[in-house]
Amino acid sequence: MAFFTHHISRSFSSSAARSVVIKNVTIIGGGQMGAGIAQVAASTGHTVTLVDMSEDILKKSVKGIEGSLKRVAKKKFAEKPEAGEEFIQKVLQNVSTATDPAAAAPTSDLVLEAIVENLKVKQDLFGRLDKLAPAHTIFASNTSSLPITDIASSTSRQDRFGGLHFFNPVPMMKLVEVIATPATSQETFDSLLNFSKALGKAPVSCKDTPGFIVNRLLVPYMMEALRLHERGHGSKEDIDVAMKLGAGYPMGPFELSDYVGLDTMKFIIDGWSEKDPDNPLFAPSELLNKLVAEGKLGKKTGEGFYKYK
Numbered sequence: 001m002a003f004f005t006h007h008i009s010r011s012f013s014s015s016a017a018r019s020v021v022i023k024n025v026t027i028i029g030g031g032q033m034g035a036g037i038a039q040v041a042a043s044t045g046h047t048v049t050l051v052d053m054s055e056d057i058l059k060k061s062v063k064g065i066e067g068s069l070k071r072v073a074k075k076k077f078a079e080k081p082e083a084g085e086e087f088i089q090k091v092l093q094n095v096s097t098a099t100d101p102a103a104a105a106p107t108s109d110l111v112l113e114a115i116v117e118n119l120k121v122k123q124d125l126f127g128r129l130d131k132l133a134p135a136h137t138i139f140a141s142n143t144s145s146l147p148i149t150d151i152a153s154s155t156s157r158q159d160r161f162g163g164l165h166f167f168n169p170v171p172m173m174k175l176v177e178v179i180a181t182p183a184t185s186q187e188t189f190d191s192l193l194n195f196s197k198a199l200g201k202a203p204v205s206c207k208d209t210p211g212f213i214v215n216r217l218l219v220p221y222m223m224e225a226l227r228l229h230e231r232g233h234g235s236k237e238d239i240d241v242a243m244k245l246g247a248g249y250p251m252g253p254f255e256l257s258d259y260v261g262l263d264t265m266k267f268i269i270d271g272w273s274e275k276d277p278d279n280p281l282f283a284p285s286e287l288l289n290k291l292v293a294e295g296k297l298g299k300k301t302g303e304g305f306y307k308y309k
């Protein structure tokens with residue numbers, strides 16, 4: 001229970017780091033979130049290196065960025081399609097790709113991670129990068145649910161480590177949660193806050209507490225929707241319609257789950273259940289586990305709670 005009741009008071013450690021103007025960014029993970037963040041960073045004049053595990057994945061990431069830029073350009077340059085095409089090419093020139101994070105880390109002001117929601121994998125990544133990146137480089141995680149303090153513990157730069165939690169789809173969602181751990185320096189926090197503003201986002205300041213602000217409220221809501229459905233008290237279609245038309249949400253909880261990715265949902269819930277085993281809300285869901293086991297991960301695989309082909 002301590003996981004959900006503890007309170008961390010924010011105190012900034014004294015730090016050798018100065019406030020950094022973030023220009024060169026390495027983003028690790030070219031999935032939904034990493035590609036979206038890369039797009040927005042490149043669109044706002046940052047130099048971006050996008051890293052993932054294979055050239056094939058990176059090709060897909062860049063294709064996704066191009067597709068999203070086309071939607072942005074269609075609106076932004078409605079009257080001037082050739083200016084729209086120029087904008088797309090200019091943004092894409094700011095993005096390079098790599099399969100080894102070591103390639104870009106030495107010249108990065110910020111290394112931002114958006115890989116799988118697994119503590120050990122994130123710790124291994126940052127532990128390795130800590131030895132490669134210069135002293136001034138800030139590290140940040142886009143984790144949905146893991147404590148930033150735990151991820152940062154694999155490095156020797158806990159004062160230069162924070163959370164930057166973006167929302168999906170990144171080009172459309174204005175919010176960024178900027179998370180300071182008790183060890184994050186004021187300079188690092190300011191750099192991350194200013195970077196979020198430079199991306200055209202609206203940052204809010206968060207403590208390193210479970211779910212930060214949005215997911216602390218969103219996860220119980222989503223889990224209640226799942227439990228309601230599992231008890232047979234509402235079809236997923238009716239629950240989605242009800243929350244869209246009755247609460248004004250743009251997507252119902254099952255549509256949103258498919259959009260986020262059911263594998264990510266499961267990682268979040270399994271992690272919280274481990275930390276708070278007595279909370280029935282976080283107990284394993286047979287339905288969610290079955291869909292993930294069948295590889296039905298939502299929109300990205302063509303099927304989740306709903307079918308998309």
Ligand SMILES: CCCCCCCCCCCCC[C@H](O)CC(=O)SCCNC(=O)CCNC(=O)[C@H](O)C(C)(C)COP(=O)(O)OP(=O)(O)OC[C@H]1O[C@@H](n2cnc3c(N)ncnc32)[C@H](O)[C@@H]1OP(=O)(O)O
Nearest residue numbers: 068071144167168169171172219222226250251253257265
């Ligand atoms: C029930 C199971 C429970 C399991 C329990 C597990 C619990 C865990 C839950 C926690 C999950 C946390 C995840 C994460 O940490 C935090 C999040 O990110 S939460 C997700 C937040 N996002 C949302 O809530 C999105 C809600 N949806 C919307 O806002 C909209 O639907 C939309 C995505 C913007 C799309 O809009 P629509 O009107 O529906 O559709 P359109 O396609 O017409 O789009 C409108 C408009 O937007 C443009 N657009 C859309 N996407 C993009 C894009 N990627 N790039 C560029 N442009 C885009 C599109 O072109 C349209 O433009 P227009 O035509 O209007 O000019």
Ligand SMILES: NC(=O)c1ccc[n+]([C@@H]2O[C@H](COP(=O)([O-])OP(=O)(O)OC[C@H]3O[C@@H](n4cnc5c(N)ncnc54)[C@H](O)[C@@H]3O)[C@@H](O)[C@H]2O)c1
Nearest residue numbers: 029030031032033034052053114115116117143144168260
């Ligand atoms: N999906 C969402 O709506 C959402 C929103 C906010 C935050 N997040 C968080 O962002 C992170 C990424 O989520 P996503 O939805 O983009 O996932 P995703 O599955 O779409 O993409 C993850 C990418 O990371 C790559 N990857 C995995 N391990 C790697 C490693 N060691 N090195 C390099 N690349 C690696 C994978 O190949 C994949 O392309 C997670 O921590 C998630 O909790 C997700």
